[in-house]
Amino acid sequence: MTTIAETTIEADPTVPVIRITRDFAATPEQLLRAHTDPKLFVQWIGPADTRARIEHWDARSGGSWRYASEGNGEVYAFRGCFHDVGPDRIVQTSTFEGNPEAVALETLRFEALGPGRTRLHTQSLVDSFERRDARLRTGMRTGLNAGYAKLDRMLADGTV
Amino acid sequence: MTTIAETTIEADPTVPVIRITRDFAATPEQLLRAHTDPKLFVQWIGPADTRARIEHWDARSGGSWRYASEGNGEVYAFRGCFHDVGPDRIVQTSTFEGNPEAVALETLRFEALGPGRTRLHTQSLVDSFERRDARLRTGMRTGLNAGYAKLDRMLADGTV
Secondary structure, X not given: OOOOOOOEEEEOOOXXXXXXXXXXXOOHHHHHHHHXXXXXXXXXXXXXXXXXXXXXXXXXXXXXXXXXXXXXXXXXXXXXXXXXXXXXXXXXXXXXXXXXXXXXXXXXXEEEEEOOEEEEEEEEEOOOHHHHHHHXXXXXXXXXXXXXXXXXXXXXOOOO | OOOOOOOXXXXXXXXXXXXXXXXXXXXXXXXXXXXXXXXXXXXXXXXXXXXXXXXXXXXXXXXXXXXEEEEOOEEEEEEXXXXXXXXXXXXXXXXXXXXXXXXXXXXXXXXXXXXXXXXXXXXXXXXXXXXXXXXXXXOHHHHHHHHHHHHHHHHHOOOO
């Protein structure tokens, strides 16, 4: 039996933050690898009908990253810098290059739930509720779910 | 006659943001240099009774920085990554290493006011009002004013 894990997306009522929670059949180390090894990251990030391409990748505190996502004849590029890359936490900036004024500060936490189960907590902070709510209206759930389903399969088949 | 410019510090009522505004007898290019050239930055940053020391400095989009401020037998270290370094805007993360959980997303803008006058707009965003207000209670005004007064002198004597 396969249980598809649910992605929870919450908008904080008091600060312009989105909180995303998702459980994985993985250790924290595996989730860290999936988010920091470019060869792994590129295989799961993004919606189902897109292909990601790493443009720059230096996953350490003080490093930076850029990738492009291609699909349906469109290319979307994202970039940021890594403030912190630690065993249970990544803090990074993130910008969609189509709207470079909007910079998010993202914190990813890997919470061990028990043997082979880890909860990913993602917090995305921007400087206005308008920007936060515009992001929520992009239909982020579909893309997140598709990406995490790809990651589930990579964890199941031993790729990560 | 010397007019000491005023530093305005505002706490946004709706988002956990501090906005700092300060005018300088400088061009935007000079203010950018003062914030990106480590040999200049180290001479003005920090309170009057401290001495700064650059530990790491790579002021370009995707680079990172770290400096320590020494005074009264204490050492305070700060670090972050540069998300964007452009002619009229710097976007960076910033952490006081004594409290690494608290990461701020800082945006500096250099607004040309007229010949040789530029307004520095600094926005500092954190993920809670408690963190923002704790920062305000540190007496940041004294340190900012002292640092900017040093920068005024460096602009007046042609160092920048």
